[in-house]
Amino acid sequence: MSIDQTEAIRVMPGVDSASIHDVDMDLSSSVRDGVSITGGAGSVETDDLSVSGNSRYTVFEY
Known part of the structure; x- marks a missing residue:
């Protein structure tokens, strides 16, 4: 996929729980x-x- 965002996957407030499995992403x-x-x-x-690629973090919490 080609996206122009700051993150590939974002988990927002209000989400009780999330599971992210079997993901391979190239953030070049x-x-x-x-x-x-x-x-x-x-x-x-x-x-x-x-x-892989030029990511700042694999998982970033803020």
């Missing part, structure tokens, strides 16, 4: 973070998450 464009978790979001589980 302008995307900074693979997964961003916003304050107020519930638990986030990742399994087999691979991020």
Whole structure:
């Protein structure tokens, strides 16, 4: 996929829980973070998450 955002996946406040499984992403464009978790979001589980390219963080919480 080709996107022009700051993160490839974002978990927003109000989400009780999220599961991210079997993801392989190449962030060679302008995307900074693979997964961003916003304050107020519930638990986030990742399994087999691979991020390559120029990402700032694989998982970033703010």
